[in-house]
Amino acid sequence: MYEQIPQELKALPNWICWDAVPDPKSHSGIRKIPINPRTGGKAMSNNPSTWTDYDTAVRISENYSGIGFMFKNSGYFGVDLDDMPQDLESYQKGEHRGVIYEFVNILQSYTELSQSGNGIHIICKGKLPKGGRKKKTEKGGFEMYDDVRFFIMTGNSCSEYESIAECSDSIKPLHEKYIGGGHEPVAKAVPAVRLDTADQIIKAAAGAKNGGKFVSLYSGSTAGYTSQSEADMAFCSMLAFWTGCDAEKMDMIFRSSGLMREKWDRAQSGSTYGALTIQKAIADCDKTYSPKFAGGFSLNFKSPSEPISVGAVEQEETKPRLYSFDDTGNAERFVDLFGEQVRYCYTDKRWLWYDGRKWCIDMTGTVKRLADKAVACMAAEAKVYAQLDADEGTDMAKAFEKHMKSCRSNKSKNAMLSEVMHHVPVLPAQMDRFKTVLNTPGGVIDLRSGGISPHDPMTYLTKMTAVEYSENADCPRWLAFLDDIFRGDKDLIRYVQKAVGYSLTGSTTEQCAFFLYGTGRNGKSTFIDIIRDIFGDYAANIQPETIMVRSNQSTAINSDIARLKGARLVTSVEPNEGVRINEGLLKQLTGDDTVTARKLYGDEFEFKPEFKLWMATNHKPVIRGTDTGIWRRIHMIPFTVQIPEEKIDRRLKYKLSAELTGIFRWAVEGCLLWQKEGLKMPRAVLEEVREYRREMDVISAFVEDKCTVGKGLSVKSSQLFAAYLNWAEQNNEYRMSSTKFGMELAKRFEKVKGRGCNYYSGITLDEQV
Numbered sequence: 074m075y076e077q078i079p080q081e082l083k084a085l086p087n088w089i090c091w092d093a094v095p096d097p098k099s100h101s102g103i104r105k106i107p108i109n110p111r112t113g114g115k116a117m118s119n120n121p122s123t124w125t126d127y128d129t130a131v132r133i134s135e136n137y138s139g140i141g142f143m144f145k146n147s148g149y150f151g152v153d154l155d156d157m158p159q160d161l162e163s164y165q166k167g168e169h170r171g172v173i174y175e176f177v178n179i180l181q182s183y184t185e186l187s188q189s190g191n192g193i194h195i196i197c198k199g200k201l202p203k204g205g206r207k208k209k210t211e212k213g214g215f216e217m218y219d220d221v222r223f224f225i226m227t228g229n230s231c232s233e234y235e236s237i238a239e240c241s242d243s244i245k246p247l248h249e250k251y252i253g254g255g256h257e258p259v260a261k262a263v264p265a266v267r268l269d270t271a272d273q274i275i276k277a278a279a280g281a282k283n284g285g286k287f288v289s290l291y292s293g294s295t296a297g298y299t300s301q302s303e304a305d306m307a308f309c310s311m312l313a314f315w316t317g318c319d320a321e322k323m324d325m326i327f328r329s330s331g332l333m334r335e336k337w338d339r340a341q342s343g344s345t346y347g348a349l350t351i352q353k354a355i356a357d358c359d360k361t362y363s364p365k366f367a368g369g370f371s372l373n374f375k376s377p378s379e380p381i382s383v384g385a386v387e388q389e390e391t392k393p394r395l396y397s398f399d400d401t402g403n404a405e406r407f408v409d410l411f412g413e414q415v416r417y418c419y420t421d422k423r424w425l426w427y428d429g430r431k432w433c434i435d436m437t438g439t440v441k442r443l444a445d446k447a448v449a450c451m452a453a454e455a456k457v458y459a460q461l462d463a464d465e466g467t468d469m470a471k472a473f474e475k476h477m478k479s480c481r482s483n484k485s486k487n488a489m490l491s492e493v494m495h496h497v498p499v500l501p502a503q504m505d506r507f508k509t510v511l512n513t514p515g516g517v518i519d520l521r522s523g524g525i526s527p528h529d530p531m532t533y534l535t536k537m538t539a540v541e542y543s544e545n546a547d548c549p550r551w552l553a554f555l556d557d558i559f560r561g562d563k564d565l566i567r568y569v570q571k572a573v574g575y576s577l578t579g580s581t582t583e584q585c586a587f588f589l590y591g592t593g594r595n596g597k598s599t600f601i602d603i604i605r606d607i608f609g610d611y612a613a614n615i616q617p618e619t620i621m622v623r624s625n626q627s628t629a630i631n632s633d634i635a636r637l638k639g640a641r642l643v644t645s646v647e648p649n650e651g652v653r654i655n656e657g658l659l660k661q662l663t664g665d666d667t668v669t670a671r672k673l674y675g676d677e678f679e680f681k682p683e684f685k686l687w688m689a690t691n692h693k694p695v696i697r698g699t700d701t702g703i704w705r706r707i708h709m710i711p712f713t714v715q716i717p718e719e720k721i722d723r724r725l726k727y728k729l730s731a732e733l734t735g736i737f738r739w740a741v742e743g744c745l746l747w748q749k750e751g752l753k754m755p756r757a758v759l760e761e762v763r764e765y766r767r768e769m770d771v772i773s774a775f776v777e778d779k780c781t782v783g784k785g786l787s788v789k790s791s792q793l794f795a796a797y798l799n800w801a802e803q804n805n806e807y808r809m810s811s812t813k814f815g816m817e818l819a820k821r822f823e824k825v826k827g828r829g830c831n832y833y834s835g836i837t838l839d840e841q842v
Contacts, residue, residue, distance in 0.1 A: 110125045152217050157191060179727050205253060245734055290307060400492045414426060434535070444486045518741065523544075539610075568752070571750065598646065645687075650692040662684075788832065
């Protein structure tokens, strides 16, 4: 039954059994209990003595529902994708789409069907990135663990991958995309009471509502517990709450208590009884003490992915701030709680909130939920007014209860937020204004040095790359891919690396746009897709028509352009054959000019473009201009290799995606190279631009095809223009006006005024020779 489980996993002593017990509250209707195969008792994720070897677990599992694997200290992690029956069905049919296909093809590690039959488990070597471990979305459930959890193992392999792969890097983009590490704002403490020392912790715990239990256990009493070990665990659970799961402080306080005995330091399961008890208490702790807030309440997080919980805390050192019973007071309360983590932009008419790494446009009602929390926290203030009535003879509690009830209405909460707006304003110009920094999931990169610093809300970054940065990551497949598509041209590859690195910045000093040109099956689409995957929020895609000449086009107020503010990489693909670039707009967007734009239903605002345009195309867009101003901006990167149909790797993009962290490092290195060397076009790019310019020069083509050039020759201007119009019609070329034609000819040949007509000197039509 379990033959397909990889042998390297079977060799580890991390195996348990599990049993299903009815649980009406559970989504599946059952609860999966981890079982110690040796004793039949409950297996614990932090106690290896409750685990066993694979063979024993399989043998004993006949009495239970099956076997499981504990991840702690194993060097492995598990990915659980559940509630995805449609995705699973399409994957089993061999269709190359859906979340399950994406995970399997990027990780390429042992995969089996989950016990529910509606998803899969993938087992991988390595460590998971920091951040959340669980997320439920409309696509299904996503869970990833490398500690304090076990996976039910079915042995029902469902992929071509029989071995376990090292996936520490390849899991990062998937983790960021589907789980991430951001979270909604946490209320700000006003003021805070810190518990830094053991004495402060003991004093606070003893004075709390359940302080009697704490004092009893601290003094050594085990009354009410079936054993001293149970009392030890109860006391450690209290200590986990009050110390914020600080194992060192927990151990220090326990040793000073009346519960301390020799057993605390007794060796057990490769550790000690005391250390294992503390670990268990920390693992089971879902709420910790945090400093008190004005109003006598606290908001606590165990992890960014878990919801905020609200609990009463006694106020010891300060009196809480009290607010007026109106919209202004409600707004002041909200600002005290969340003012540093929300902003309102009057220009865009939008709320923003800070998730710990970037400022997010509120598209899902986050700020409204914070308003709900602010109202919920008023309950703690009711006790303060009751105490005031008792101490000072006031009659405030009843009035506050009436006010609090009215605050629950939608009208009142909207009024509160309306009053908050002017307290937390922000302008578009304040957002993403630092051109030499790049926000990533792991911190902010200084692109001048390559160094990384912690996130800071006051930098007002609204964008973030999709990939973490690592100085040690490599990308051998990517380098081989570049070598293939650019025919081993080292100068061209170095130039492309610098161009991508330059695109990471907000600088437009090079004043250029990149055109990736070549017929199909040459790797340009894969190249641009991979680069875009790294940039994350810094990337945007536009339809080719946005920068092409269109009828009734307004470039001053354009929502297509407005959404490009703050972007660093703008991609576009496959313009139609024969379309013409809006040269004035391209100059404006690639220069240092200020652009006026307006988002849909928003007010006008000005910004300076920071993005670099990358267009992949099989057809060269038409450029009518002949001036240096337009042609110096065109960087044409040739993709001359054509991969035979039979040699196309359909999974190449997924293989390259596994190296995104390394490719990101390659791009940052390119940025540093660009700052050192500049972006001089290599020979391959320079020749491609020259050829492009010759193709677009209609006048030169006409002269070469229909005229003779030489000293002493001349032709009437009207005859020459008529011949040009006839030639252009026959060859499907652009037909310019007589004025434009005359201006272009005058740049190359002398125009002479004669009696009744004008002549061009130094040129004549072939038919007149």
